[in-house]
Amino acid sequence: MAPVLSLSHISKGFPGVQALDDVSLTLERGSVTALIGENGAGKSTIVKILTGIYTPDAGTVNVEGRDRRFATPKDAWAAGIAAIHQETVMFDELSVQENIFMGHMPGGRLIDRTAIRDRTKELLARIDADFAPETPLKRLSVAQKHMVEIARALSHEAAVIIMDEPTASLSRHEIGELFSLVDQLRDEGRAILFISHKFDEIFRVSDRWVCLRDGRKVGEGLTAEVTEPELVRLMVGRPIDQVFPKRDVVIGEVVLEVEGLSNATEFADISFELRRGEILGLYGLVGAGRSEAMQCVFGLSQPTRGRIVMEGRPLAPRAPGDAIDAGISYVPEDRQEQGVVLPLGIRANITLASLARHARGWFLSSSSELDATRALGDRLAVKAASWEQPVMELSGGNQQKVVIAKWLATQPRVIILDEPTKGIDIGSKAAVHAFIGELVADGLAVVLISSELPEVMGLADRILVMHEGRIVARFARDAWSAEAIVAAATGAVAADRAA
Ligand SMILES: Nc1ncnc2c1ncn2[C@@H]1O[C@H](COP(=O)(O)OP(=O)(O)OP(=O)(O)O)[C@@H](O)[C@H]1O
Ligand SMILES: [Mg+2]
Structure with a gap:
């Protein structure tokens, strides 16, 4: 035919x-x-x-x-x-x-x-x-x-x-x-x-x-x-090992505490502690309230109840700037709406949230900006004609990598990654996973929101499962199974595995 x-x-x-x-x-x-x-x-x-x-x-x-x-x-x-x-x-x-x-x-x-x-x-x-x-x-x-x-x-x-x-x-x-x-x-x-x-x-x-x-x-x-x-x-062009490079990282002191965080409709009674060197997986179905709860920690919305303590100090972020100043960054899932300024170049986007770091007196140091851009862009395998190329000219997956780089450039102590590998190809995914491993080895603490079970199970030290706005299960590494996590996410059972 x-x-x-x-x-x-x-x-x-x-x-x-x-x-x-x-x-x-x-x-x-x-x-x-x-x-x-x-x-x-x-x-x-x-x-x-x-x-x-x-x-x-x-x-x-x-x-x-x-x-x-x-x-x-x-x-x-x-x-x-x-x-x-x-x-x-x-x-x-x-x-x-x-x-x-x-x-x-x-x-x-x-x-x-x-x-x-x-x-x-x-x-x-x-x-x-x-x-x-x-x-x-x-x-x-x-x-x-x-x-x-x-x-x-x-x-x-x-x-x-x-x-x-x-x-x-x-x-x-x-x-x-x-x-x-x-x-x-x-x-x-x-x-x-x-x-x-x-x-x-x-x-x-x-x-x-x-x-x-x-x-x-x-x-x-x-x-x-x-x-x-x-x-x-x-x-x-080469075989890819789909194994997750889970590194042995010494888990340190508590950096972030969230207690009883609630808002009117999307999430209720969210409590957890996050430690230095730790990757905390946040699993759930789309719509479970994971992003909304974490956006609240980042100051994008205000809670009706609950408290946040960052490095021992109470934090009530009224806007993302407050959270960034306290050392928290959030990499959004939706790169078009919250992530990048499309007409600007890669360098301008990556340094956008961290301009203060590149200031020399009243001027921005473009060589320091470029160094930061190159360092992050290379590690995340951003593919572009030049670092000045407008982000809207990049392919979808490469735009996503620029969003991640932008928030890492703020040198946070806590980073919340919302579906970080959505739209990213299998080779670059391995690069992003390895990079997350390096970040925690350097003492960063990570909250990983992901709907991909192999990804959370491969990278996280602990997994919290959310269902209809609440944490319904907590699992420690090695005390979990895919079946138990999925069952909790669909609301079938509540489980507590000493996490
Ligand atoms: N308008 C444009 N101006 C300049 N370069 C462009 C433009 N549109 C696409 N490109 C470049 O063409 C190449 C192919 O991009 P394309 O969007 O087709 O990739 P893709 O296979 O869809 O990738 P992804 O999986 O990330 O979506 C990339 O290097 C991209 O930067
Ligand atoms: Mg595409």
């Missing part, structure tokens, strides 16, 4: 980097193709070419037998290509239904409001989303906004549906729903391009795979005929 879509000999360069170099690939009807590769390999660049955001320097895009040149995203949409982008491109001030039908309202010149509401309701029901079409987008969580993106892609009878890391901010339940939806779309005969760093997802949903490395296609085939280590070797 002829492919629905074929890319032939596509190249695309940016100043300092050849993002794609002579890449050809096809998408077939009723088939899911996984596109894999390290951070910066060129995956999202392919998506942007297919959706008319970038034009290729060379090569052709052919849809259903016709060569196409997409000058704008509208052209690609009209040719039957819909995408769920890695970074959402939607409007916070508009409602859910306006975002879904932006640019393609039913009803011709007279906008048919009832039709829009009904269609939106249908679409939301199809993906099991429980908010109303009229809800302003800004009132939704990151996961819910993602659902709106998915509904938008479905609002169009597209022959090709592209999903660029669609599961990164979804909960386990929502991911399950998304996979059934993918199965359904495949059965309807659509061609799907699926991008993910998670191998379990790739093996669950895809029929075929294509691997990119440094902008070149380095392999393709059928998913049923390949193994995970083979794919990893192709992606990274």
Whole structure:
């Protein structure tokens, strides 16, 4: 059968980097193709070419037998290509239904409001989303906004549906729903391009795979005929040990004490102690209140009850600046909203939260800034053309690394890492894990919020499990099992294993 879509000999360069170099690939009807590769390999660049955001320097895009040149995203949409982008491109001030039908309202010149509401309701029901079409987008969580993106892609009878890391901010339940939806779309005969760093997802949903490395296609085939280590070797160019480098670190005195911390709706009675050299894992399902509780410790919100003691002194941060002054940093999960200033360069972003350290009298010392940037950027394996490159030009995973570097540059004594490896490729993940190990060996104390069980179990000394805003279980290293942790996170049991 002829492919629905074929890319032939596509190249695309940016100043300092050849993002794609002579890449050809096809998408077939009723088939899911996984596109894999390290951070910066060129995956999202392919998506942007297919959706008319970038034009290729060379090569052709052919849809259903016709060569196409997409000058704008509208052209690609009209040719039957819909995408769920890695970074959402939607409007916070508009409602859910306006975002879904932006640019393609039913009803011709007279906008048919009832039709829009009904269609939106249908679409939301199809993906099991429980908010109303009229809800302003800004009132939704990151996961819910993602659902709106998915509904938008479905609002169009597209022959090709592209999903660029669609599961990164979804909960386990929502991911399950998304996979059934993918199965359904495949059965309807659509061609799907699926991008993910998670191998379990790739093996669950895809029929075929294509691997990119440094902008070149380095392999393709059928998913049923390949193994995970083979794919990893192709992606990274070397085998990766997925073992966690748990180092023996002497655990010191208590640095941070949190007692009975509560707010009105999101979390209640959060108590724990954190010691020097310790990694405290905070596990739970998306929505369990982990981020909200830790954002409160960082001064992003105010508690209704409870107290925080940092290095023996009571701390009531009214804003993040107070927490930073006391030696606490927080690396947010959502890099676009809380993490980076996209138009600024890497150096400016990394040093943003720690400018005082680089001041020499009234001036900022740019050599000291650059040294700090280089030291952190290299250790986290940030891939960029230069340290001055605007962060918005970096690939998604590399933006995430810049966020981590920025908060480390404040030289905290306590660092809260919220899903630090979300969107990060398997090779860089090992670098980030090793780095966390080095930080605690240097005497830092870490709170690690992660929804990836192997990651928390691999790195943490103790694990606290949250469910519906409360700590429901505490485990000491070696007194835990994956089953017990998951059971606690789903609210099935409460457990206390002497942690
Ligand atoms: N607008 C741009 N200007 C300059 N460079 C860019 C631009 N867009 C992408 N790049 C560069 O092109 C390369 C490929 O980026 P791309 O976003 O396609 O990677 P990716 O495979 O999607 O990675 P990730 O897994 O991190 O999302 C990177 O080196 C990136 O910095
Ligand atoms: Mg990408």
